[in-house]
Amino acid sequence: MNRIFSGMQPTRQLHLGNYLGALKNWVALQNEYECIFCVVDLHALTIEHKPEVLRENIREVTAAYVAAGIDPEKNILFNQSTVTGHAELNWILACHTPLGWLNRMTQFKEKAGKHRENAVLGLYSYPTLMAADILLYKATHVPVGEDQKQHLELARDIAGAFNRYYGVEFFPQPEPQIMGEATRIMSLRDGTKKMSKSDESDYSRINLTDDADTIALKVRKAKTDPEPLPETVEDLEKRPEADNLVTIYAALTDSSRAQVLAQHAGSQFSAFKGALVDVAVSKLSPISAEMNRLLSDKAEIDRILKKGSDRANEIAAKNMDAIKDIVGLLRP
Numbered sequence: 001m002n003r004i005f006s007g008m009q010p011t012r013q014l015h016l017g018n019y020l021g022a023l024k025n026w027v028a029l030q031n032e033y034e035c036i037f038c039v040v041d042l043h044a045l046t047i048e049h050k051p052e053v054l055r056e057n058i059r060e061v062t063a064a065y066v067a068a069g070i071d072p073e074k075n076i077l078f079n080q081s082t083v084t085g086h087a088e089l090n091w092i093l094a095c096h097t098p099l100g101w102l103n104r105m106t107q108f109k110e111k112a113g114k115h116r117e118n119a120v121l122g123l124y125s126y127p128t129l130m131a132a133d134i135l136l137y138k139a140t141h142v143p144v145g146e147d148q149k150q151h152l153e154l155a156r157d158i159a160g161a162f163n164r165y166y167g168v169e170f171f172p173q174p175e176p177q178i179m180g181e182a183t184r185i186m187s188l189r190d191g192t193k194k195m196s197k198s199d200e201s202d203y204s205r206i207n208l209t210d211d212a213d214t215i216a217l218k219v220r221k222a223k224t225d226p227e228p229l230p231e232t233v234e235d236l237e238k239r240p241e242a243d244n245l246v247t248i249y250a251a252l253t254d255s256s257r258a259q260v261l262a263q264h265a266g267s268q269f270s271a272f273k274g275a276l277v278d279v280a281v282s283k284l285s286p287i288s289a290e291m292n293r294l295l296s297d298k299a300e301i302d303r304i305l306k307k308g309s310d311r312a313n314e315i316a317a318k319n320m321d322a323i324k325d326i327v328g329l330l331r332p
C-alpha cells in the first residue's frame with residue numbers, strides 16, 4: 001500500500017517556498033495516495049519559541065493546509081505532539097543511529113552556525129525525529145522540498161539499520177518525492193540562499209498571509225540584475241536571482257521555466273515583476289482569505305486536529321506495539 005507522510009514546522013508563518021516546494025504538491029497527491037499531513041510541533045521546539053505564539057502557529061499552519069486545498073476529511077491532518085508514538089519511536093531509532101551519520105547533516109551545521117557548542121540536543125537529533133515521523137506510519141512516499149533530501153536519505157538508512165539489526169522487513173524504504181520546478185525557492189534578497197521562515201528579513205520571502213500590496217512591494221524590491229530576461233534556461237541558470245523569479249513564475253502558473261522564457265525573453269525586470277505580482281496575488285490571495293476565515297473559528301481548527309489525531313493514533317499505536325515486540329520491550 002502506498003502511504004504519504006509529510007509535515008511542516010509551525011515556526012512562524014509559512015512562505016511561498018513552503019507552498020510551492022511542498023504544500024501545492026500535497027494538494028495534487030491527495031487524490032492518488034492515502035495521505036497523512038502533520039503539523040510537526042515537536043520539531044518547532046528545536047528553536048527558540050514562545051508557548052503562546054507556538055499554539056497560534058500550530059493553528060495557523062493547520063489553516064494554511066486546509067486553505068491551500070488539503071481535505072481534512074479525506075486525509076489525516078493532525079499535530080505531531082498529540083501522537084506519543086513520534087517521541088517514543090524517536091528514542092528507539094536514536095539508539096540505532098550512529099553519530100557519524102548525524103554529523104553529516106548540513107541543516108544542523110547551518111542552523112547551529114558558529115554557536116555549535118550551545119546548540120541543543122533536539123536540533124542535532126532533529127533527523128531521527130523526522131525518521132520516526134515517517135516510519136511510525138510505515139509511509140512509502142514523502143513529498144518534500146530539495147532541502148529535506150538529506151534528512152530523507154538518513155531516514156532510509158535508519159529504516160535499513162533497524163530492519164537489519166532485528167532481522168525483519170518491517171519498515172519500508174520511504175521514497176522522497178521532490179516534484180516540479182520549485183524544489184528550492186530562494187530568498188528574494190539573495191538568490192544563493194534558501195527562502196526561509198527564519199531569515200531575519202521579511203523582504204526575503206513572501207508569506208502566505210501577505211496581502212496584495214505587501215506581495216507587490218516585496219516583488220518590486222526583490223534583488224535582480226540589470227540584464228533583460230534571457231532566451232534559454234542555460235543562460236538563466238547563470239543568474240541566480242533571475243532564475244529564482246522565473247522559477248516562482250513557472251511554479252505559480254504550472255509551467256516550465258522554458259515556457260516562461262518563451263513568453264518573456266527580452267523583458268526588463270520592471271515588466272516581468274509586474275506580471276509576477278499579478279500571478280502571485282491571484283494564486284495567494286484566495287489562500288490567505290480562506291486562512292483568515294478559518295482562523296476566525298479556532299474551535300473548528302481544533303476539531304479538525306483532534307479528529308486527525310484520533311485517526312493517526314489508531315495507525316501509530318498498532319505499529320508501536322509491533323515495534324516494541326520486535327525490539328524486545330515487554331508489553332505486560
Ligand code: AQP
Binds near residue numbers: 145194197
Ligand atoms: N525555500 C524552499 N523552497 C522549496 N521548498 C521549501 N521548503 C522549505 N523551504 C523551501 C519545504 O517546505 C516543507 C516544510 O518545511 P519546514 O517548515 O519543515 O522547515 P524548513 O524546511 O526548515 O523550512 P524553513 O522555511 O527554512 O523554516 P526554518 O527557517 O524555520 O528552518 C519541507 O518539505 C521543505 O522541504
